[in-house]
Amino acid sequence: VQLQASGGGLVQAGGSLRLSCAASGLSIRSYTMSWFRQTPGMEREFVSGIAWSGGIPDYAGSVKGRYIISRDTAKNTVYLQMNSLKPEDTAVYYCGATKGVRSSWSDPQMYYYWGQGTQVTVSS
Secondary structure, eight states, rough: OOOEEEEEEEEEETTTEEEEEEEEEOOOSSSSEEEEEETTOOEEEEEEEETTTEEEEETTTTTTTEEEEETTTTTTTTEEEEOOOOEEEEEEEEEEEEEOGGTTTTOOOGEEEEEEOOOEEEEE
């Protein structure tokens, strides 16, 4: 199994980026796929998740209304559209795969697989 995260970069505050997480060795139609982020010295923080069945995604309060998670099952890829970026959004962003129930999506320990991370830096 491999989750390949990409799309990070340097952007000015107020700008946008779209992250991609291409999955191989598993079907995103069988796993809840989520994005987390992490800054040095901090725990990995849940950002957004989308269930194996599609349906209503979940978002952290800090990104709700600015970020949109989506998926393309034909490409076996999950996306995170990030708009109105703020300096505090700066982090390494990871995608993960879990079979946990919705209430457990924010727990990193519930994830079976992780991507390698992609750096997002937002300048002020």
